[in-house]
Amino acid sequence: MPAPNEITPAQLLRLIGTPNAPVLADIRTDADFDADPFLIPGSFRHPHTGIESLKARLQGRPCVVICQKGLKLSQGVAAWLRSDGIQAEFLQGGMQGWRCLKGAPRLPAGALPAPAGGGTLWVTRHRPKIDRIACPWLIRRFADPAARFLFVAPAEVAGVAERFGATPFDVENVFWSHQGEFCTFDTMLDAFGLRTPALDTLSRVVRAADTNRHDLAPEAAGLLAISVGLSRQHKDDHQQLEAGMALYDALYRWARDGRGEGHDWPADRRS
Template identity: 40%
Template sequence: MKWITREKVKVDRVACPWLIKKFVDEDAEFVFVPGEKVMAEAKRLDAIPYDVKDVELGHHGKECSFEAILKKYKLTGDPALMLLGRIVNGADTDNTLYHQPEGPGLEAVAEGFRHLGFKDDHEHNAAAWIVYDALYAYCREMVKRGKPHGDFMS
């Protein structure tokens, strides 16, 4: 299946493809286009739009697109993915929903990746997914230790 979003990825538009490829559609193909072209290209390519305004797999209230994917594809039973969703939310939004302490760190790392000079969004995602692999490992460890909201929450 093809999945489409806005170009010049950061946080949610790196986290979502990671989540999709690992847990929803291992054969996923990702397309990145200017924001104003997403819906037209989605229709033309028969692609699923994500992390754009007014789509099912976008922001809803204070929740981010990553969380919409968790819900749509019934991944909410994995507490480590739920914690990762809180962290992604904290990095991608104003962090007022969960006040997730790890969020600002992820936001800083994501911003740093934007300045490493990748040739395109595909190369950026390929490099940055290691961050989400590491965060998911952290989240699994936190759940195992009985800290489903992370190590830094009181």
């Protein structure tokens, strides 16, 4: 019989990438992590002995605790957190169970830039439209929920990156950018090991809209129109990013669960 504070890998997979995803705390020992240096998308490393600092990081939010096998470490930490009023679950089977789940992505820990002040720090050109909204969405939903983004004048991206230790993206002559016919969103999917069917579908739409190749995906015209509309609606780039997060949340759920659904009028019209 499942434990009341247990979540299965399949259940967790359905939550990752959505706004309702829990905080994911990877408390594996250094030895276990070094033997398998991959992360469940969106998770962060934390020592199992640092419960008070973990509570401070959670700020009361629901969480899933992950250890190697889903046994004493994660069950103990989850129980401790629950005793302090935090909604905590442990991952059934731990990282071993996650590895056995077909289609469960694993993010190479070395792919993420070093954190700066609690989360990764990124910088790009101001007045974002498509790639520069899609990429922050991908990072926050699948790589680093605490990531911060700086939007500056194009000529200042390199200087800001150097002075503030930020990682530049979607500009020329950097790693996190367009590669051939593929856009920065594609580069991040490859580097983060996130080539799932749903994200592949979404990437085609982003690529088509961002590179003016609407033949790749008919939805690109709609994404372009909405992206331009958001840029005209919001003067502040961070307000635009927050609005764009909701847009890409909806596109991701369409790509994952809703591609077969159509709409017509009258609703019962037969073809």
